[in-house]
Amino acid sequence: MIVVDEEHDGSYKQEDGFIYQARDLAVARAKIESCGVILASATPSLETLWNAQTGRYRWVRLSDRHGAAVMPKVELIDLRASPPEPGRWLSPRLVAAMTETLDRGEQSLLFLNRRGYAPLVLCKACGERMKAPDSDSWLVEHRYSGRLICHLTGFSMAKPDACPYCGAKESLISIGPGVERVEEEARARFPGARLAVFSSDTVADADAARTMIEAMAAGAFDIMVATQSAAKGHNFPGLTLVGVVDGDLGLRGGDLRAAERTFQLLMQVSGRAGRHERPGRALIQTWTPEHAVMQALAAGDRDGFLAVELAERQAVGLPPFGRLAAIILSGPDASVLETFAQAFAAAAPNGQGVRVYGPADAPLAFVRGQRRKRLLVQAERSVDLQAFLAAWRSRLKPPSSIRLTIDVDPYSFL
Ligand SMILES: [Zn+2]
Incomplete structure (x- = not known):
């Protein structure tokens, strides 16, 4: 038997490298092995709740807290x-x-x-926000280590004595x-x-x-x-x-x-x-x-x-009632990326029950020296989304400097 404890937890979704949802793979694996699988949670995900409500999953309810404890x-x-x-x-x-x-x-x-200590450090003299040299995200101040750290890429530097932009001394203030x-x-x-x-x-x-x-x-x-x-x-x-x-x-x-x-x-x-x-x-x-x-x-x-x-979610066709896929295009050159993103969007197959949004700048538009663009695909449940995406990709190959990543059922919208 496979037990997926805290099944709603977002950390089951792997987003770097090979993209997968471990909870969903546990269900698939249990099917292959013909074994039981328990998805356990006091606060189930909407996907799992919907599967239980519609009878696809059996629903076992524990209605009381352990021992004498009551909810606070x-x-x-x-x-x-x-x-x-x-x-x-x-x-x-x-x-x-x-x-x-x-x-x-x-x-x-x-x-x-x-x-950390503060999510943002800015200069009160020139207003500049401290960022990593190769990314858009703010540097987080850590006082225990005396460093400014990018939580996205791991980049870090000692907190400077003077503003690196205008040179003002003792002008850096911690926000939040x-x-x-x-x-x-x-x-x-x-x-x-x-x-x-x-x-x-x-x-x-x-x-x-x-x-x-x-x-x-x-x-x-x-x-x-x-x-x-x-x-x-x-x-x-x-x-x-x-x-x-x-x-x-x-x-x-x-x-x-x-x-x-x-x-x-x-x-x-x-x-x-x-x-x-x-x-x-x-x-x-x-x-x-x-x-x-x-x-x-x-x-x-x-x-x-x-x-x-x-x-x-049902009213607007979002998961678990419809499906989403994010396509992220990234590359070092902004104009090469923009040209390919437009061409790729124009090459999208016409599919009934499928809508394509974008390209737009990703919320994190610059990470580790790479510019990033996003497209979002929204599909009805009846659509074979994998086949649609495969057909699309086969129509246009990205230049070697551009990386194309597909995240089916994205969790973070970065
Ligand atoms: Zn400054």
């Missing part, structure tokens, strides 16, 4: 009404809840799915928070508390992760500041408060699964609180408390939220 009470903190002080990231309500939790000798977890900055604030607010940061920068490997999780479970820390890596499945008996620093983070950007993924992640993070006898509480800081994701989290209404998401 989820409350929204409207940052418009209760903002943090300038230069701070924790609102007064969250700080008050942390103080109460500390006084009771219980643990808090602050969740922010962003590594990462976990390191939230830890700095928690340390300043709760000087007596024992703190830990859990991210891939502080936890180098599986052994280090286990050590830190065991220490948290044993009560060695009062406050843990964590990225997504601490959200999954761990059991912390003394943890009764979860604070989500930026509930809206995952909703930005044009990703079709943004709402679904944010709901799954925040529900899972909230579920870390109160897994034993003591009741838990989750506070989500948000600028958009009226958003359907926030309302569903506060109401504990998973099924209602997923039903609305499914209906919206």
